[in-house]
Amino acid sequence: MRIATWNVNSIRARHDRIGAWLDRSDVDVLAIQELKCKDSQFPEELFTERGYEVSYHGLNQWNGVAIASRVGLADTEIGFEDIPAFGSEEPVVEARALSVTCNDVRIYSLYVPNGRELDHPHYAYKLDWYKALTADIAAQLSAEPEKKLVLCGDFNVAPLDEDVWDMAEFEGATHISDAERAAFDDLLGAGLSEVTRQFTPGPGVYTFWDYQKLRFPKKQGMRIDFQLASQALAKTATAGEIDREERKGKGASDHAPVIVDYDV
C-alpha cells in the first residue's frame, strides 16, 4: 500500500499538476493539505475519473484537507477529539484535520497551524492543537495497541536542526522552537514513529522550499511534512521518497509529495 502526503497550496491552482502526478506516481492513497477552497468548489472529478474515492473538508479560502483512495475509503471523520478553535471574537474550528479508513488502515490528513510568531495567539493555538491531537491518538492506541494508523501531513515543525538550511536564519522564529519540537516529540510519544526520514536521510533533505528568494534552486528548504505511523504499521514500511521533481517548474506547490510504501 503506497501512501503519499502533499500540501498542494490550492487544489484549484494545482488541478492539472495533481492529475499528472497521480497518473505517474502510482499511489493508493493521497492525503492532501491546503485545498484553499470550500466544499462546493472541490474538483471531485480530478480523483473519481482516475478511480479514486475522495473525502474532503474545506470551509473557505484557507486551509482545507482531503484524502483520496483507490483501495477503499470509509468512516470519514472531520477534526479530532477536542480539536481547538481559533479566534478571539468568535473562535472557529478550522478545516485542518480529516481521517478515513482505507484497507484497514486509519489515515489522517493534517494541516497543523503555522504559529506565525512566537508571541502570536496563533502560536499558543498551534501548541494546543498538538496537545489535543496527541491525547486523541494516545487514547486510540492505548485502547488498541495493534491498530494500523498513520498521521500524514504538514506538521509545521522542523524537528531537527538539519531540517532547516540554516539555523541562524530561524533565530527567534517558529517551526524550530523548543516548545514546538517538544509538542512534535510528545505526539510521537503517543505511540507513533516518523517513517519517512529512514528512507530520506539528511542533511540537506527537505519537503518545503519558500517561493521567495530562490529558495528551491539554492537548495534552501525545510523538512516539515511527515508520515507518523503506529508501530503495527511502521514496521511494515519498506520504502519512501520525497518527490522533489514535483517542486520544479512553473506552477509547482511550495511543498513536495512525501511517499511511503507499506507492506499491508
Place this chain on the structure above:
DNA sequence: ATGGCCTCACTTTGAGGA
C-alpha cells in the same frame, strides 16, 4: 544585475503562508 513569491477574495490591496 548580489535580488529575486504565490494564492485568494465582497480583489485592484491585504492577509496568510513558513
